[in-house]
Amino acid sequence: MDKKANNLLTNTQFAFIIVGAIAGIAMLSLPRDVVEAAKQDGWISVAIASIYPIYIVLLAGYISKKFPNDNILAVSKKCFGNMFGSIFNFLYLIQYIIYLTSVTAAFSNIYRTFVVDFMSNIKVIAIVIAISLYIASKNIKEIGRISEIIFYVSILVVIVPVFSLEKTNILNILPVFGTGAKNILKGSLKTLTAYSNAEIIFLIYPFLGDKKNVRKFGLIGVLIVTFIYTWNVFVTIFYLGPDITVKRIWPYMTPAGSVPIPILNNFIFLFMFSWCFVAFRSLALHGFAIQCISSSLYSKFSSKKFLIAIYPILLVITYYLYPNEIAARNITGIMIPIFVIYNLIYATVIAILVRFKLS
Amino acid sequence: MNILEEKTLQERINIIREGMGNAQNIVVKNIIIGNEEPLEAAILYVNALADKDIIDRDILAPLMLYVKEDLHNKMDLSSYVCKKYIAMSNTVVEKDINKVMDAAKRGRTIVFLDNEEDYIVADTIDGIYRGVEEPQNESVIRGSKEGFTENIETNISMIRRRVKDENLKVDIFTVGRRSQTDLAVIYIGDIADKDIVNNIEKKIKNIDVDMIPAGNYIQQFIEEKVYTVFPQMYTTERPDVVEAKIMEGRIAIIIENTPIVITAPTVIEEFFQTMDDYAQRTTVATFYRVLRLTAIFITITLPSIYLTFLRFNPELIPIKLYVPIVQSRIGIALSPFLEILSMELIIEFLREGGLRLPSKIAQTMSVVGGIIIGDTAVKSKIVSPSTVLVIGITVVASFLIPNHDMSLGIRILRFPMLVLANLMGILGIGIGWLIILVELCSTDSFGVPYLQFKKGDMKDIFVRAPLFEMNNRPEAIPNDNPVRQTDFREKSRRK
Numbered sequence: 127m128d129k130k131a132n133n134l135l136t137n138t139q140f141a142f143i144i145v146g147a148i149a150g151i152a153m154l155s156l157p158r159d160v161v162e163a164a165k166q167d168g169w170i171s172v173a174i175a176s177i178y179p180i181y182i183v184l185l186a187g188y189i190s191k192k193f194p195n196d197n198i199l200a201v202s203k204k205c206f207g208n209m210f211g212s213i214f215n216f217l218y219l220i221q222y223i224i225y226l227t228s229v230t231a232a233f234s235n236i237y238r239t240f241v242v243d244f245m246s247n248i249k250v251i252a253i254v255i256a257i258s259l260y261i262a263s264k265n266i267k268e269i270g271r272i273s274e275i276i277f278y279v280s281i282l283v284v285i286v287p288v289f290s291l292e293k294t295n296i297l298n299i300l301p302v303f304g305t306g307a308k309n310i311l312k313g314s315l316k317t318l319t320a321y322s323n324a325e326i327i328f329l330i331y332p333f334l335g336d337k338k339n340v341r342k343f344g345l346i347g348v349l350i351v352t353f354i355y356t357w358n359v360f361v362t363i364f365y366l367g368p369d370i371t372v373k374r375i376w377p378y379m380t381p382a383g384s385v386p387i388p389i390l391n392n393f394i395f396l397f398m399f400s401w402c403f404v405a406f407r408s409l410a411l412h413g414f415a416i417q418c419i420s421s422s423l424y425s426k427f428s429s430k431k432f433l434i435a436i437y438p439i440l441l442v443i444t445y446y447l448y449p450n451e452i453a454a455r456n457i458t459g460i461m462i463p464i465f466v467i468y469n470l471i472y473a474t475v476i477a478i479l480v481r482f483k484l485s
Numbered sequence: 486m487n488i489l490e491e492k493t494l495q496e497r498i499n500i501i502r503e504g505m506g507n508a509q510n511i512v513v514k515n516i517i518i519g520n521e522e523p524l525e526a527a528i529l530y531v532n533a534l535a536d537k538d539i540i541d542r543d544i545l546a547p548l549m550l551y552v553k554e555d556l557h558n559k560m561d562l563s564s565y566v567c568k569k570y571i572a573m574s575n576t577v578v579e580k581d582i583n584k585v586m587d588a589a590k591r592g593r594t595i596v597f598l599d600n601e602e603d604y605i606v607a608d609t610i611d612g613i614y615r616g617v618e619e620p621q622n623e624s625v626i627r628g629s630k631e632g633f634t635e636n637i638e639t640n641i642s643m644i645r646r647r648v649k650d651e652n653l654k655v656d657i658f659t660v661g662r663r664s665q666t667d668l669a670v671i672y673i674g675d676i677a678d679k680d681i682v683n684n685i686e687k688k689i690k691n692i693d694v695d696m697i698p699a700g701n702y703i704q705q706f707i708e709e710k711v712y713t714v715f716p717q718m719y720t721t722e723r724p725d726v727v728e729a730k731i732m733e734g735r736i737a738i739i740i741e742n743t744p745i746v747i748t749a750p751t752v753i754e755e756f757f758q759t760m761d762d763y764a765q766r767t768t769v770a771t772f773y774r775v776l777r778l779t780a781i782f783i784t785i786t787l788p789s790i791y792l793t794f795l796r797f798n799p800e801l802i803p804i805k806l807y808v809p810i811v812q813s814r815i816g817i818a819l820s821p822f823l824e825i826l827s828m829e830l831i832i833e834f835l836r837e838g839g840l841r842l843p844s845k846i847a848q849t850m851s852v853v854g855g856i857i858i859g860d861t862a863v864k865s866k867i868v869s870p871s872t873v874l875v876i877g878i879t880v881v882a883s884f885l886i887p888n889h890d891m892s893l894g895i896r897i898l899r900f901p902m903l904v905l906a907n908l909m910g911i912l913g914i915g916i917g918w919l920i921i922l923v924e925l926c927s928t929d930s931f932g933v934p935y936l937q938f939k940k941g942d943m944k945d946i947f948v949r950a951p952l953f954e955m956n957n958r959p960e961a962i963p964n965d966n967p968v969r970q971t972d973f974r975e976k977s978r979r980k
Contacts, residue, residue: 237912241797241798241910241911241912242797242909242910242911242912244797244910245909245910245912250912253909253912253916257916257919257920260923261919261923264923264926264927268923268926268927271926271927271934271936271937272922272923272926274938275922275926275936275938276922278938389802389803389806390801390802390803391800391801391802391803392801394801395798395801395911398911398912398915399911399914399915399918402912402915402916402919403915403918403919403922406916406919
């Protein structure tokens with residue numbers, strides 16, 4: 127054990143936090159969004175779309191070289207001055223609030239559909255947000271460890287559909303590249319929403335023990351996510367075919383739920399059990415981002431108090447903004463592309479300013 | 486200059502007597518040494534802590550009978566007497582009156598010589614202690630049958646006998662304002678991490694209490710997280726376990742009057758390893774280790790999963806299994822939750838009750854508990870047979886956890902898990918496990934993460950790799966010397 131780095135993240139924890147922040151709820155619904163545009167070549171779209179998180183990681187690597195101990199919030203204040211910096215950071219906060227609430231709503235919808243139909247929406251939401259903020263209130267070292275352990279648990283969620291492959295049909299994914307480059311790229315644009323939240327790297331790079339490795343392990347994290355997403359869209363298309371994939375709200379549940387296991391009638395029960403760790407990890411990381419941003423905006427309050435104060439707000443937003451799954455997707459379908467564009471511009475401008483103004 | 490120098494022999498004895506609280510069992514014998522010009526002297530010891538036979542034979546007899554010379558004009562008389570007349574191996578000449586009093590309290594005998602400012606302290610510690618026996622709570626099939634006793638000297642000697650390395654360090658402390666309990670911190674100097682040793686010793690020095698009646702007091706005084714159910718230090722009654730722990734860079738704490746030795750820092754997997762794992766063949770040991778981990782999962786989760794199936798998700802059970810379960814539940818008055826909870830509580834009553842009962846009554850208890858309650862609970866339609874089966878499996882599974890502290894902690898977790906399952910079904914079980922994981926991740930044992938999966942340590946967590954392959958000490962425990970052994974089997978491999 128490296129004692130000096132005890133309060134900082136290890137390289138693997140850093141990579142796994144990035145995996146955890148990106149690969150959350152979108153795993154289940156992603157195939158539908160992509161296949162709508164790119165048909166059987168959806169998995170290629172997903173692989174191509176990883177350009178966005180890779181770009182974000184490269185920017186983070188660049189900024190971290192210049193300011194290894196300041197996260198983007200501090201750098202933004204240096205670039206734009208205290209007032210404008212704070213405004214931009216506040217937009218960042220709103221973005222994470224939307225992420226957290228939309229994921230919570232999706233979590234509630236999935237669980238109430240498949241396993242806990244006896245619970246009301248508000249109950250699930252209240253519990254899920256409370257647990258997420260509880261985990262988010264831990265310090266970075268503990269969040270890193272939790273992300274690492276849950277990554278190992280989540281391997282089950284990712285590899286289990288292998289066992290459903292015997293019932294698949296190779297014709298489902300043929301012809302490869304048959305939909306044309308235009309549709310594949312259109313599919314990639316739809317995937318960008320699933321890759322959002324790669325921006326958490328801007329907040330956590332100061333916590334990495336070995337600052338030189340921001341780019342390397344950021345990229346490893348992104349590659350793992352890309353692999354997970356590509357695999358999961360591929361398996362879904364392979365199992366269901368493009369026509370049926372678009373007709374399901376959470377297509378990935380079908381191959382995952384079809385795995386035969388003894389004693390239980392279907393695998394969904396076990397899948398939902400292990401998947402809740404993945405979802406909570408992603409929620410907790412959103413919560414952690416909120417905590418980070420809040421402590422930079424309102425340094426007078428302790429960030430734990432802020433998390434308690436924001437709890438009812440998150441609860442109200444989740445309950446009233448996303449009454450059902452379709453409404454939730456419509457809203458996130460509009461909001462998240464805006465955030466993606468905002469993040470791209472924001473991070474790029476900061477990187478440029480760091481290059482020319484602050485160096 | 487020593488303030489006692491001018492005092493008479495009797496005054497000096499009285500000062501020590503008072504310093505020791507004028508206890509009734511302090512024995513003082515005044516003697517006269519020498520023939521022609523006798524020298525006044527005295528011995529002092531505490532009755533029942535010192536061995537009178539040794540005092541009579543090796544201190545009094547030589548001094549009273551064999552001194553034929555004039556001792557008055559000897560330089561450094563205490564040392565002279567000590568060297569020439571006290572026929573014992575362990576004696577020291579001590580000036581510090583506080584150390585002298587400490588020694589007397591522990592069973593040593595003090596020899597006072599008139600007009601001498603020094604004291605001769607002779608090791609006559611005896612007192613009756615329990616002998617070395619097989620540890621009852623940690624028995625093994627293959628392995629040493631030796632267990633620690635209440636005597637700290639014996640316990641330290643047991644470790645010394647096993648570890649003859651010159652770097653074995655034993656630091657002695659006295660803890661407890663009134664009990665003045667001795668405590669030894671044992672580690673291997675060139676393996677243990679110095680920061681952790683200092684941290685533990687600092688915490689021990691800071692303890693300011695009246696008494697330390699049992700070893701686990703120390704554990705609770707120096708651990709960081711107080712309310713977690715998981716023990717943050719490992720406790721054992723076995724010297725072989727302590728030997729293995731200090732060889733891995735851990736620090737052992739031996740406390741007087743307790744047959745339990747504490748080791749720290751601790752990682753969670755230690756609690757699921759036993760000495761037998763290493764004595765058995767690799768494949769066999771691995772099988773039982775996997776079995777043990779399964780048992781932990783069953784202990785925490787099985788009743789909750791059963792409750793979830795019964796209450797919320799019956800569609801998940803195959804029809805062939807579901808029909809008998811439903812049929813057996815016809816006419817049962819209690820809800821599944823109350824049914825499981827009541828059985829769990831009865832089992833805990835039986836266990837807690839049986840723990841401290843004399844063995845003769847314990848038999849009645851097992852008949853009443855196991856046969857009468859179990860059988861009649863089913864016949865009187867309070868619980869269904871399948872519930873009894875599930876609870877029975879859970880209880881048996883919980884016995885597979887080798888460490889008592891951890892076993893208690895894990896058993897308690899069943900109850901919140903059951904409540905969560907009753908409220909939220911499978912989501913509740915997921916949340917329960919998540920909170921357990923978060924708790925484990927945020928627990929430290931002296932700065933060492935409690936739950937960690939290092940690549941090199943995988944040889945000894947879920948499996949038990951061949952012993953000759955475990956060339957490095959566990960990475961999880963910080964140490965100054967990571968290499969434990971070399972690839973010695975390579976040398977004898979046939980080419």
